[in-house]
Amino acid sequence: MRVSAVSACLAVALSLVSGTVAAQEPAGYESPFADTLTTRIFPLFAMIRAAPGWDQALRGDSILQKLSADRGSRVPQGECAPSPQCLADAWIWTDADIALVQARLRVVMANQKHAEALVTRQMRPSGRFARYAALSDADLVAAAWAETAAAVNSVIAVYAKGIPPRYPVIDSMIFNIAAPQIVEVLSAHDAATAAQAKADDLFFDPASRYATGLLQMNExxxxxxxxxxxxxxxxxxxxxxxxxxxxxxxxxxxxVFGHGPEDAQSRTGVMGHIRLALAADLFARGLAPFIIVSGGNVHPNRTPFNEAVEMKRLLITQYGIPADRILMEPHARHTTTNLRNCARLLLAAGFPADRAALIVSDHRTIQYIGGDELAQRNLREMGVQPGRLAPGPDRFTLAFSPDPVAFHAEPADPLDP
Structure with a gap:
């Protein structure tokens, strides 16, 4: 390839990785903060920090300053009991803490400029708080804060205290909570987190930093x-x-949704191969111009293989599907989030919102996806129905129309919020 051609390709790539499209945002919104692990899981914190006037208002709040000092004093400087739980508990947001912060946020929200900067320009158009769209601005902020604080607590409970998550087989802490070394690990993390304090920290930064560090330590x-x-x-x-x-x-x-194997040597589960064959056939028959493969690093636990990556590879190498006709959604860990993440991808990438996509799977999974059991699970685990389902042209398909409510972030699921 000539240098000029390479430069042209790079220019196109750079244009695509900048701005709203690359960041997977709803139409009309562009986040003013970097797309990082922390901002994906706790977007409220990033929005508060980015909203003009909020940092000054929060730093100037003497009650929040006292709360921050009180919370800092809870971190043990030496041994504590019962260990190691006591080392992690110091970072938990108590019910009293959460209620106090809610009250202070309402005070800040009383200033119209602050309300517009955070809610009108950030929270509502981002879609990340779509579940609370019907609430008033002040109530939306209060609900989002309570949800986010609970999510921080959940990360600490699972990845520092060893409490089983919703799906313990694939999402649990990687350390043995009963091992004596865990005390040393958590003590070191306490000290390191405290040492990373910055002059411009807001009241939520230390706990957010601690929770993010736990996720990194647990890989x-x-x-x-x-x-x-x-x-x-x-x-x-x-x-x-x-x-x-x-x-x-x-x-x-x-x-096409992935089906991860439990065999550590296999890259794609048995049902995944069946689904890919069906999708490749429908693509060849001209039912749609693109294939979206969805699935993260899921089964077996801590697998190095990503379902979406492996499915794309097989579609190209075994079925001859052009690479520019395949989009990867490489984060979903369950059928619920397959639906939600595909809805986000369809809307953010510019697929027409008034036309349906087609879910392709084995016939039994299609029955499950279209049934009441998954619909109830969507609401229980994500709080939203990410789109509308209708019969497809055969028993291996369902028509799917994405709903923008799918952009609601679920911080309680830190591996795929």
Missing amino acids: RIDAGSYRPLLGGENAEATGAVAKTDWRAKPYTALL
Whole structure:
């Protein structure tokens, strides 16, 4: 390839990894902060820090300053009991802490300029708090804070105290909580986190830093991987989306969900191969111009293989699907988040919102996806229904129309919020 051609390709790639599209945002919103592990899981903190006037208001609040000092004094300077739980408990947001912060945030929200800077320009258009869209501005902030504080507590409970998460087989702490070394590890993390205090810290920064550090120590940084999502491996396909004549095909994309193996040597589960064969056949028959493969590093626990990456590889090498016709959604860990993350990807990448995509799977999984059991699980685990389902052209498919409510962030699921 000539140098000029390389330069042109780089220019295209750079244009795609900047701005709203690369950051996977709803139409009309562009986040004013970096797309990092911490901001993916705790977007409220990033928005507060980015909103004009908020840092000064929070630093000037004597009650919040006292709370910060009180919380800092809870961190043990030496031995404590019962250990090691006491080392982690110092960073937990108590019910009293959460209620106090809610009250102080309402005080700041009483200033209209502050309310507009945070809620009107950030929280509402970002979609990350869509579950609370019907609330007043002050109530939305209060609800988002309570949800985020509870999520910080959950990270600490799971990854410092060894409490089982919702899916313990694949999401648990990687250390043995009963091992004597865990006391030394948590004590070191306490000291290191305290030493990282910065002059411009806000009241939430120490606990946020502590929780993020726990995820890093446990090698649970999935949420920060493959970013920016619509750049990198997806850049070429994202560019093709913008040039597509959507009238030429009945559906916008074929959605294929991964099925991770429990065999550590296998890269794709048995059912995954069946789903790929079905999708490749439908693509060849012209049902949609793109295939979206969805799945993270899930089974077996801590596998190095990513379902979406492996499915894309197989579609190219075994079925001859062009790379610029395949988009990867490499984060979903469950069928619930397959749906939600595909909805986000469809909307952020510019697929037409008034046309349906087509979920492709084995016939029994299609029955599950279209049934009441998964619908109830969506609400229980994510709090939203990420789109509308309708029968597809055969028993291996379901039509799927994404709903913008899918952008609601779920910080209680830190591996894929």
